[in-house]
Each structure stands twice: as C-alpha cells, then as structure tokens.
Amino acid sequence: MTPSPLTRRHVLLGGLGLASAATLSACAGTAESTTRTFGTPSPASPSPGQRTVTKNLTARPVTLDLGGRQVSTWAYGDTLPGPVVRAEAGDFLRVTLDNQLPDETTIHWHGLRLRNAADGVPGLTQDPIATGQKYVYEFTAPDPGTYFYHPHVGVQLDRGLYAPMIIDDPRERGDYDEEWVLVLDDWIDGTGTTPDDVLKKLIGDGGASSSGGMGGMDHGSMSRMDHGSMGGGGAGAAPWGDAGDVQYPMFLINGKAPSDPDVLSAKPGQKIRLRLINAASDTIFTVALGGHQMSVTHTDGYAVQPEEVDALYIGMGERYDAVVTLADGVFPLVARPFGKTTGGQGLALVRTGSGTAPDPGVTPVELHGDVLVGSELTPTDAARLPQKDPDVTLDLRLQGSMSPYRWGINGGPFGDNDALEVAEGQRLRLNAVNQTMMTHPLHLHGHTFALPSGLRKDTVLMAPMQSLAIDLDADNVGSWMIHCHNIYHAEAGMMIALEYTS
Known part of the structure; x- marks a missing residue:
C-alpha cells in the first residue's frame, strides 16, 4: 500500500488556527510535507433535460438566541440549522458557498454518493475556501434520502454550521400527511468556550503523540462513565460503553433549547413522517415521542422493513426516517444524550390539541421501552x-x-x-x-x-x-x-x- 499523499496537518487542521505551533507540530506527526494542490474543478454539466437546482449559501459569524442565552457562533445565513437544500433524485445541483468566516472552510454533503471533486474534504478533494472567497459545488444527487451538509475543516461542525439536505424520490408514494425534519445537536460554542478550545484541552500538551505507532495501548486507561447513574431501562442500557468526551451545557432540536422548544403543530390522527438527523459532534441520542410508537422506515436514505419501536438510538452522522400517527394533546419529543451528566436533553413539543407543555426535563416512558439499535433493522430487497x-x-x-x-x-x-x-x-x-x-x-x-x-x-x-x-x-x-x-x-x-x- 502507498502512504496517503496528503498531510495530516492539512486535512485535520486546515486553516483552523487551532492551537499553538507546538501543539500543531505534535499533531502533525511525521507525515510527508507535500500536499495536493487543486485548481478550480472543471464544472460538471447537467445532461440534456436534467433539472438543475441552484442554491446560494453564506457562512458567516452570527449571534443566536438559544432559549434566552445569546451565543456568538458561525452559521449558514442567520438561522440554526441553516437553509434546507432540497431536490429530487437525479437532479443536478449547483450550490455556491460564500465564505464570510474568519477562517477557511468547505462543505461536505454527508451521505451523498456524489462525484469526488464535490465531496468537500480539503487536501483530498479540493483546496479549502479562503475567507472572502466563493466556491461552486456541482454534482448530481442520484439517491433519495435524508442527508445533511456541514464543513469538513477542523471542528467547525461543532459550531452552527450544519443544515438538512433532502433528496426526494419522485416515484415514492408518501403514505403520510406531513413531514417534519428534526435536527439534533449538542451545543457548546459561545458559552464561555469554543470547540477549538475544547479540542486543545483534550489534546493537551503533547497529548497527540508524534509517534505513528498505535500498538500496545492501554485501553483500560480510557475514562469510563458510571452507567448506573443514568437510570435503568432503554436509555441507559445500550452497549455503547464510554460514548463521548465533552460535557455540553445544552442540547438542541432544530436549533432550539428546551426552555424555548420548537413547537410542531398538527391534527389528531394525522400521519407524520419524521426525518431525524444527528448533527451532533460528540453525542449519541435516544429519541422518543411521548405517548407514541414510531414505525422506522429508512436509515441513511435506504428503505427497511418497517419496525415499530418506542425509541431509537441515533449516532453522530446517522439519519432515520419514521412514521407516527398522532394522538390528541401535547407531547414531548425528546433527544436524551447518552452518557452525558450535564446539559439536560433536547426537547421539541408536538401539539395536536389543548394541554399543558411538559417540563423540559420530562422522561417519557418510551425511553425505558423497546429502544432500537439501528444496525438490527432488516433491509428491503x-x-x-x-x-x-x-x-x-x-x-x-x-x-x-x-x-x-x-x-x-x-x-x-x-x-x-x-x-x-x-x-x-x-x-x-x-x-x-x-x-x-x-x-x-x-x-x-x-x-x-x-x-x-x-x-x-x-x-x-x-x-x-x-x-x-x-x-x-x-x-x-x-x-x-x-x-x-x-x-x-x-x-x-x-x-x-x-x-x-x-
């Protein structure tokens, strides 16, 4: 096998200004000093008759209100999550990113089977986009499904730079009345620290050894959590071991904190398609809708044999689609973080009638019921x-x-x-x-x-x-x-x- 032709420094820390020169040197290890360089990629052209979908995005610093707490962060536009990019399978997409951040960035189209030049990995598929520059991503979206987009530079994902991407199947008969896209996140940026600071503290002085060898590690030295402190049942009984490194002060659903949750309104008896996206950087969630079961229909864009569950685990980067038939009242939709001892949980409210909103710390009984491990689903033929x-x-x-x-x-x-x-x-x-x-x-x-x-x-x-x-x-x-x-x-x-x- 041949060594990777790009440097670890370029891909891991490309343009991030993450740490001191000493720390960067420790992180860079002994990788080769040559890196790929990329010109402007030759534009992909739509085929005759192929529909073209265009979108303009701006990445920039913003101040957001998260449940009454003002945080300075980065986002696409001025919303959290950013604008939805939506198309049909087979469409040609032309997305222009205007980088107004004080740093280099890219966009990675997470989960899409697209052409390599549009994948958004600096040093591997493109040069990073410099501050003040624009970059055009052009590709065909061949497969329907629930996806999302985010940077692939440093820890920028752990700011506000993420948004849904939905590729519809024009042949699919939607057996539901409405669709809700639900983006889950763990949040720390602008709360007295930044993701860059968090990474520096985790690495520490010399924490990332320059030695390339990984053999003979004392895995027992890794920190372990007290799973008993999380309560019994499905929410605390997963086989995930030590599931995260960062204690977040809050968890969000659709960019909203539990003190000011997103309210999803519908009528009793309606069927709702949930598109669940875990855009978190360090958190596995257990998701449940109080008073309801969910019928899971897709994972990462692919259809599965429908599975009725009380709740499901969703890891970072995973997506699940599920259908629920709504009862009458007000119900909590919760995203309980696995292995986190601070920050509460993510919360949205489903309202189909009168009723009092539950407490932000509510624990639906479904969290202690049948909790799906997604890899156990059965695919369709x-x-x-x-x-x-x-x-x-x-x-x-x-x-x-x-x-x-x-x-x-x-x-x-x-x-x-x-x-x-x-x-x-x-x-x-x-x-x-x-x-x-x-x-x-x-x-x-x-x-x-x-x-x-x-x-x-x-x-x-x-x-x-x-x-x-x-x-x-x-x-x-x-x-x-x-x-x-x-x-x-x-x-x-x-x-x-x-x-x-x-």
Whole structure:
C-alpha cells in the first residue's frame, strides 16, 4: 500500500488556527510535507433535460438566541440549522458557498454518493475556501434520502454550521400527511468556550503523540462513565460503553433549547413522517415521542422493513426516517444524550390539541421501552447489494486512548497510516474492529456499505471491541475519507483515506 499523499496537518487542521505551533507540530506527526494542490474543478454539466437546482449559501459569524442565552457562533445565513437544500433524485445541483468566516472552510454533503471533486474534504478533494472567497459545488444527487451538509475543516461542525439536505424520490408514494425534519445537536460554542478550545484541552500538551505507532495501548486507561447513574431501562442500557468526551451545557432540536422548544403543530390522527438527523459532534441520542410508537422506515436514505419501536438510538452522522400517527394533546419529543451528566436533553413539543407543555426535563416512558439499535433493522430487497463474493478484503482497526488523547486507524493517526486501496469494479470487504472502550460512528464518504444482514448505511455505530464486516462496491472513483464521526476523535487522527488505484 502507498502512504496517503496528503498531510495530516492539512486535512485535520486546515486553516483552523487551532492551537499553538507546538501543539500543531505534535499533531502533525511525521507525515510527508507535500500536499495536493487543486485548481478550480472543471464544472460538471447537467445532461440534456436534467433539472438543475441552484442554491446560494453564506457562512458567516452570527449571534443566536438559544432559549434566552445569546451565543456568538458561525452559521449558514442567520438561522440554526441553516437553509434546507432540497431536490429530487437525479437532479443536478449547483450550490455556491460564500465564505464570510474568519477562517477557511468547505462543505461536505454527508451521505451523498456524489462525484469526488464535490465531496468537500480539503487536501483530498479540493483546496479549502479562503475567507472572502466563493466556491461552486456541482454534482448530481442520484439517491433519495435524508442527508445533511456541514464543513469538513477542523471542528467547525461543532459550531452552527450544519443544515438538512433532502433528496426526494419522485416515484415514492408518501403514505403520510406531513413531514417534519428534526435536527439534533449538542451545543457548546459561545458559552464561555469554543470547540477549538475544547479540542486543545483534550489534546493537551503533547497529548497527540508524534509517534505513528498505535500498538500496545492501554485501553483500560480510557475514562469510563458510571452507567448506573443514568437510570435503568432503554436509555441507559445500550452497549455503547464510554460514548463521548465533552460535557455540553445544552442540547438542541432544530436549533432550539428546551426552555424555548420548537413547537410542531398538527391534527389528531394525522400521519407524520419524521426525518431525524444527528448533527451532533460528540453525542449519541435516544429519541422518543411521548405517548407514541414510531414505525422506522429508512436509515441513511435506504428503505427497511418497517419496525415499530418506542425509541431509537441515533449516532453522530446517522439519519432515520419514521412514521407516527398522532394522538390528541401535547407531547414531548425528546433527544436524551447518552452518557452525558450535564446539559439536560433536547426537547421539541408536538401539539395536536389543548394541554399543558411538559417540563423540559420530562422522561417519557418510551425511553425505558423497546429502544432500537439501528444496525438490527432488516433491509428491503431493493435496498440490498447484489450477491457477490469480495474481490479484496482489508482490515480497518479503530484504535486510540483518552490519555493521551490520541486516535487512529490501522496503527497510526491520519497521515501516518497507509491509505486503503481498491480498484474500480471490485467488491471490497472491510473487516472493521473497534479496539477501544468507546463507541465510534464509522462514516464512509462517497459510497454506502452493506452490513452482514444486508442493511445499507453510510454511518454505523461500532460498540467497544465490536467486530463488523462491511461490504461496498467500488463504483465511485476518487480519493475518499473513512473516519469516526465523533469530530474530536477524527481531528485527533481517527481517519484514513480510501484510494482508487489504476
């Protein structure tokens, strides 16, 4: 295998101004000093008769009111989440980003199987967009589903830079009356600290060792939480081990704090399609709608056999669609953070009639009922990959520790590990194993993968010490990222490149 041709410094910290030169040097390790450079990508052109959807976005500093608390942060426009980008499967999208931030940035279209030049990873697919510059992303959105977009520079996602992206299926008959998009987030920016400060404290002086070797780690040195303190039942009984590193002061649903929740109004008996997106950086949520069951219909854009559940776990970067039939009254929709001892929970209100709003700390009984682990869903036949033996099998070992705060894949942090290689047309099997005591949401760019059950996803929660064989078809030539979608783990090195060979 060949070393990844871009530096860890460029991708992890590209333009971030994250830390002192000493800390940056420690983070950079011994990676090669050469980086790719990119000109303006040749514009992709829509095919004759292909519909074109255009959108203009501006990333800029803003002040937001989160339940009476004023926070200075960054956002797309002046809303949280940012503007929805919506199109139909097969549409050609032309999205212009105007960067008015005091830093470089990009947009990554999370979950989309799009052309490599539009994937938004600085140093791998494009140069970062400088302050005051505009950049045009052009691509076809081939697959329907629930997606979102966010930067792929530093820890910018843990500010306010995220928004839904919905790709509709024009052939789908919607057996529901309304649709609600629900974006979950953990929030710390502008509350006396910033995500950059959080990462610096986690890394510490020399916390990210310059050594590329990850073998022989004392995984037992990683911090463990007292799961008993979280209460019994579904909300505290998941196999997620130590699930996060950051204690957040608040959790949001659709950019709203529990003290001023988003109110979703409908009529009793209506069927509602919920599109759930976890845009958080460090938090797995348990989601429940008080007084209701949910019928889960999709995960990461792919249809599943409908599954009736009381609640579901949703990891960072995951998306789920579910249908609920609403009762009469006022009901809490909660996003309970797993493993967090501060900050309460995310809350929205569903109102179909008269009634008193519940307390922000309400605990619906559904949290202690049948809680879905999404990887246990059953795919529809149409969502399965064709049966085929793998042409090549590679290992994907997730490694790291909390002290020192150092994460990596296959023996080293990104830039010190070797890129995975595949040839176009091959069926690739990745034997993934989580060799740590923390849960990691494993995310693949530009492709989807199949679990052993056939379930199709692009992001999957890997519990401590879990092994999982995932298959993908190498049908999208380019240089792609595989990484943990805990943003702090990724920025501390838990990424690896997937390179197509000639």
